[in-house]
Amino acid sequence: MKVLVMGAGQLARMMALAGAPLNISVLAYDVNSQRVMHPVTGQVFDETLEQAVANADVVSSEFEHIPYPVQAVCEASGKFKPNSRAIKAGGDRRQEKALLDAAGVANAGYRIVQTETEFKAAINELGLPLVLKSALAGYDGKGQWRLKRLEDAQVIWQDIEAFMAGADHTLPQAIVAEQFVRFDREVSLVGARNEHGDTVVYPLTENHHVNGVLAVSTALPSESALQQQAKQMFDAVANELNYVGVLALEFFQVGDKLLVNEIAPRVHNSGHWTQQGADTCQFENHLRAVCGLPLGSTALVRPTVMVNILGEDYVNPAVLSLPSCHLHWYGKGKRPGRKMGHINICGATPKEMAARFSALSALLPEASFPEVAEVAAALQQRVKAL
Amino acid sequence: MKVLVMGAGQLARMMALAGAPLNISVLAYDVNSQRVMHPVTGQVFDETLEQAVANADVVSSEFEHIPYPVQAVCEASGKFKPNSRAIKAGGDRRQEKALLDAAGVANAGYRIVQTETEFKAAINELGLPLVLKSALAGYDGKGQWRLKRLEDAQVIWQDIEAFMAGADHTLPQAIVAEQFVRFDREVSLVGARNEHGDTVVYPLTENHHVNGVLAVSTALPSESALQQQAKQMFDAVANELNYVGVLALEFFQVGDKLLVNEIAPRVHNSGHWTQQGADTCQFENHLRAVCGLPLGSTALVRPTVMVNILGEDYVNPAVLSLPSCHLHWYGKGKRPGRKMGHINICGATPKEMAARFSALSALLPEASFPEVAEVAAALQQRVKAL
Numbered sequence: 121m122k123v124l125v126m127g128a129g130q131l132a133r134m135m136a137l138a139g140a141p142l143n144i145s146v147l148a149y150d151v152n153s154q155r156v157m158h159p160v161t162g163q164v165f166d167e168t169l170e171q172a173v174a175n176a177d178v179v180s181s182e183f184e185h186i187p188y189p190v191q192a193v194c195e196a197s198g199k200f201k202p203n204s205r206a207i208k209a210g211g212d213r214r215q216e217k218a219l220l221d222a223a224g225v226a227n228a229g230y231r232i233v234q235t236e237t238e239f240k241a242a243i244n245e246l247g248l249p250l251v252l253k254s255a256l257a258g259y260d261g262k263g264q265w266r267l268k269r270l271e272d273a274q275v276i277w278q279d280i281e282a283f284m285a286g287a288d289h290t291l292p293q294a295i296v297a298e299q300f301v302r303f304d305r306e307v308s309l310v311g312a313r314n315e316h317g318d319t320v321v322y323p324l325t326e327n328h329h330v331n332g333v334l335a336v337s338t339a340l341p342s343e344s345a346l347q348q349q350a351k352q353m354f355d356a357v358a359n360e361l362n363y364v365g366v367l368a369l370e371f372f373q374v375g376d377k378l379l380v381n382e383i384a385p386r387v388h389n390s391g392h393w394t395q396q397g398a399d400t401c402q403f404e405n406h407l408r409a410v411c412g413l414p415l416g417s418t419a420l421v422r423p424t425v426m427v428n429i430l431g432e433d434y435v436n437p438a439v440l441s442l443p444s445c446h447l448h449w450y451g452k453g454k455r456p457g458r459k460m461g462h463i464n465i466c467g468a469t470p471k472e473m474a475a476r477f478s479a480l481s482a483l484l485p486e487a488s489f490p491e492v493a494e495v496a497a498a499l500q501q502r503v504k505a506l
Numbered sequence: 507m508k509v510l511v512m513g514a515g516q517l518a519r520m521m522a523l524a525g526a527p528l529n530i531s532v533l534a535y536d537v538n539s540q541r542v543m544h545p546v547t548g549q550v551f552d553e554t555l556e557q558a559v560a561n562a563d564v565v566s567s568e569f570e571h572i573p574y575p576v577q578a579v580c581e582a583s584g585k586f587k588p589n590s591r592a593i594k595a596g597g598d599r600r601q602e603k604a605l606l607d608a609a610g611v612a613n614a615g616y617r618i619v620q621t622e623t624e625f626k627a628a629i630n631e632l633g634l635p636l637v638l639k640s641a642l643a644g645y646d647g648k649g650q651w652r653l654k655r656l657e658d659a660q661v662i663w664q665d666i667e668a669f670m671a672g673a674d675h676t677l678p679q680a681i682v683a684e685q686f687v688r689f690d691r692e693v694s695l696v697g698a699r700n701e702h703g704d705t706v707v708y709p710l711t712e713n714h715h716v717n718g719v720l721a722v723s724t725a726l727p728s729e730s731a732l733q734q735q736a737k738q739m740f741d742a743v744a745n746e747l748n749y750v751g752v753l754a755l756e757f758f759q760v761g762d763k764l765l766v767n768e769i770a771p772r773v774h775n776s777g778h779w780t781q782q783g784a785d786t787c788q789f790e791n792h793l794r795a796v797c798g799l800p801l802g803s804t805a806l807v808r809p810t811v812m813v814n815i816l817g818e819d820y821v822n823p824a825v826l827s828l829p830s831c832h833l834h835w836y837g838k839g840k841r842p843g844r845k846m847g848h849i850n851i852c853g854a855t856p857k858e859m860a861a862r863f864s865a866l867s868a869l870l871p872e873a874s875f876p877e878v879a880e881v882a883a884a885l886q887q888r889v890k891a892l
Contacts, residue, residue: 137523140546141847143835160526163549399830414827422807441800444785449529461527 121411124149124176125159126190130450130459131182131387131403132159134395138403144411147172148182151190160451173197178410180365184210184385185256188291201364201410202385209361210385213255213296220380223360225353227380228372233295239277242297243270249300252280256293264332266300301379303372308337309350310368310391312405312415313358320405321351322398322418325390327370328495333457336495337390337426339397340470340503349378357383366391366406389428389459396446396464397424422466423473425499427484427492429461436483439463442476470503507797510535510562511545512576516836516845517568517773517789518545520781524789530797533558534568537576546837559583564796566751570596570771574677587750587796588771595747596771599641599682606766609746611739613766614758619681625663628683629656635686638666642679650718652686687765689758694723695736696754696777698791698801699744706791707737708784708804711776713756714881719843722881723776723812725783726856726889735764743769752777752792775814775845782832782850783810808852809859811885813870813878815847822869825849828862856889 121144125132128148136146136159148159149169156165156172165172170193173179179199184207186194191207194200209219220227231242233252243250248270254263263283265276284293306329311321323342328335350371357380358367368388371378391402400408400416408415422444429435433454439445442465449461465480467473474496481489481496507530511518514534522532522545534545535555542551542558551558556579559565565585570593572580577593580586595605606613617628619638629636634656640649649669651662670679692715697707709728714721736757743766744753754774757764777788786794786802794801808830815821819840825831828851835847851866853859860882867875867882 133526137526140519140523140837141832141834143837145547158547158549161531161544161547161549163544163547400832408826413823416826417829419829437799440794440802443803443805446527446786448527451526451529 121145121178122147122176123178123180123407123410124156124172125180125182126151126186126194127182128155128157128159129182130452130461133450134392134403134448135180135182135387135407136160138401139407142404142407142411142413144407146407147176149190151186162451169193173199180406180410181207182386184208186211202361202367203364206361206363206367206385210383211256212291213253213382214294216383217296219357219360219383223353223356225356225380226378228301229299231297233297234292236277236281239273239280239295239297243267243273246297246299251298251300252276253296253298254283254293255296256291301372301374301381303374303379305373306370306381307346307350307373307378308368308370308388308390309354310366310388310394310402311351311354311358311418312366312402312409313363314409314415315364315412317359318415319351319355319358320415320418321347321354322391322394322402323347323420324350325393327390328491330491333428333430334389335428335430335489335491337393338495338499339393339420339424339426341420341423346373346376346378353378353380361385365409366402389462390426392448392462393424393426393464394418395448396444396466397422422468423470424464424466425473425477425496427463427465427480427489428459429463430488431456431458431460432488433460435463439480439483442479442483444473444476445480470506474500474503507531507564508533508562509564509566509793509796510542510558511566511568512537512572512580513568514541514543514545515568516838516847519836520778520789520834521566521568521773521793522546524787525793528790528793528797528799530793532793533562535576537572548837555579559585566792566796567593568772570594572597588753589748589750592747592749592753592771596769597642598677599639599768600680602769603682605743605746605769609739609742611742611766612764614687615685617683619683620678622663622667625659625666625681625683629653629659632683632685637684637686638662639682639684640669640679641682642677687758687760687767689760689765691759692756692767693732693736693759693764694754694756694774694776695740696752696774696780696788697737697740697744697804698752698788698795699749700795700801701750701798703745704801705737705741705744706801706804707733707740708777708780708788709733709806710736711779713776714877716877719814719816720775721814721816721876722878723779724881724885725779725806725810725812727806727809732759732762732764739764739766747771751795752788775848776812778834778848779810779812779850780804781834782830782852783808808854809856810850810852811859811863811882813849813851813866813875814845815849816874817842817844817846818874819846821849825866825869828865828869830859830862831866856892860886860889 128150132148195204250267252265368384394401444466514536518534542553581590638651754770780787830852867879
């Protein structure tokens with residue numbers, strides 16, 4: 121099978137590595153350079169998008185910000201999995217919110233804002249604090265504002281207007297104004313749905329963000345009630361989209377309730393732990409789903425923590441001396457804040473995993489891995505009680 | 507790091523897949539076509555062997571039958587790991603036997619035979635039955651004879667003479683005549699040694715051969731006395747060779763004693779289960795060893811069985827529905843008896859693994875997977891007692 125992936129980053133790369141043993145060859149289309157390439161070797165192929173789509177058995181995606189004309193080519197082929205509606209819902213917060221409402225899953229109250237009048241109305245109707253997010257091209261904390269006090273509204277609105285004016289979009293920009301959720305923790309659910317509508321999900325993953333970017337994901341044996349609630353919401357969203365492939369839902373947990381924060385129509389950073397910790401990793405399951413192969417078991421094999429490597433192209437090689445510690449570099453050039461790789465570390469039990477994670481965090485400098493040591497210490501405290 | 511591997515088959519391919527996450531890029535030199543290529547994508551590079559060796563940080567190997575002039579180029583670079591002596595010991599049974607004697611590890615009694623007089627002397631001195639193996643280019647059951655009755659000696663010697671005359675070797679061929687070992691089972695030990703002389707070994711693997719070719723390998727929690735005996739022999743051989751990389755030892759087990767049958771100076775088919783069942787797979791550990799990175803934990807994470815796919819380019823996709831069942835295709839063209847891929851299947855316990863293996867074997871037709879169902883049935887019987 122030949123799979124063409126829109127986007128030539130680390131997710132396409134890890135799909136290619138997971139696909140090779142299944143005789144699934146993965147090529148990537150870099151939407152910026154408009155080149156077809158191998159996402160591991162970087163080999164460039166002299167093909168247009170249209171030719172590459174024609175040569176592929178399946179067309180898929182590693183990200184949601186695919187230009188609409190490119191999506192149109194993919195969708196017209198009849199091979200695009202997940203479909204363009206799903207990709208667009210991931211790339212436009214307006215469509216995402218409409219999807220969550222249509223699927224009937226809980227999410228934070230919101231208004232769509234394009235004018236100052238609508239901005240003021242949103243403040244009145246939703247109350248403060250508000251989180252303001254650009255509808256398009258906002259991810260990893262970019263294009264987001266927090267309005268806590270009414271007296272800051274004017275300044276923030278000016279900033280938003282400048283952002284909207286400056287954004288170079290072929291599509292109309294807008295802001296989604298959302299009620300701020302005082303969450304207890306952030307969790308995510310990664311799962312897969314096939315063409316027959318079967319779904320499988322991994323255990324809920326606990327996520328720790330630093331400056332809006334994922335820093336650490338922890339996969340422990342799941343709490344069954346919460347897992348069930350998340351699975352129902354996953355099924356509702358995936359079914360509403362007639363989704364095929366791996367889909368991720370990010371949640372705010374408030375008490376024992378989950379609210380969907382956002383969806384990602386793709387393999388997800390918070391699912392990278394599955395490479396070492398799950399029976400079948402998310403990359404393989406995505407390929408199985410889009411290629412019409414049986415979905416693989418999503419069982420947790422070992423409690424696992426994933427630590428992102430951001431903006432660094434070096435870690436102390438001593439980390440490889442730790443048992444069950446696996447490095448995953450993306451082969452990318454170094455740039456501040458850039459996702460360069462990740463580390464997975466597992467244990468036979470949550471306690472063993474937490475102890476190893478502490479040993480790992482001691483090898484990761486605070487400057488490059490902010491808050492990781494605290495997360496490790498907190499986890500060790502927590503698993504003592506287990 | 508850039509690693510150039512002599513040989514462009516499945517072992518180089520799986521090294522490349524294991525190396526990518528460590529930012530180790532693996533290229534392969536196909537000694538037959540004399541081309542440098544990517545062992546996963548097949549991309550051909552316009553480089554000579556000498557240029558490729560110069561461009562690599564490390565030169566390694568996926569097989570032992572590398573032409574001596576090619577080995578000389580590798581060895582001269584000072585980057586060849588394991589070294590040429592180790593490769594030659596794997597590729598020439600005379601050197602292998604001398605190595606085993608030098609390392610002081612138990613192996614079957616033998617004589618080197620080049621003439622009919624030596625053949626007759628070997629029969630007299632070693633007794634019958636004898637196993638006769640060509641010193642060079644014999645593997646997977648090729649170039650082997652069994653002499654059980656004295657009256658067959660004449661016919662077999664004629665066959666051996668024809669074989670030696672027909673062999674197109676730049677090196678002098680010979681026969682190693684070995685005492686036949688009435689073994690209880692065949693096991694192997696895969697391990698790694700780094701430049702500092704540190705060694706790690708995986709649990710002993712039980713192997714089932716059909717017509718001289720590996721069919722099934724089973725990795726269970728190891729019996730400690732036997733494991734210790736095997737580890738000592740591994741260390742003796744690896745130290746004698748000043749070995750760097752993954753090395754495999756194949757043993758005959760007789761009672762509670764191990765005899766080395768042969769060595770393989772490379773990652774080994776009986777270590778493929780480590781991809782799913784061990785903390786660090788053999789391909790990653792080989793690269794760690796030759797690249798000077800810390801060796802990874804070889805702990806058994808889950809009992810695992812590996813089943814070879816020989817001569818077939820199709821298996822029932824339903825196998826992917828079984829939990830913990832992973833397909834590994836090599837992307838090769840179909841040819842009778844050719845190693846085309848393998849299947850790994852694991853369980854949390856030996857019992858669970860054996861039950862899943864039985865379910866798997868029911869999906870594998872006897873004609874293409876001879877004896878696999880029997881091995882599965884026998885394993886299920888055996889683990890009942892555990």
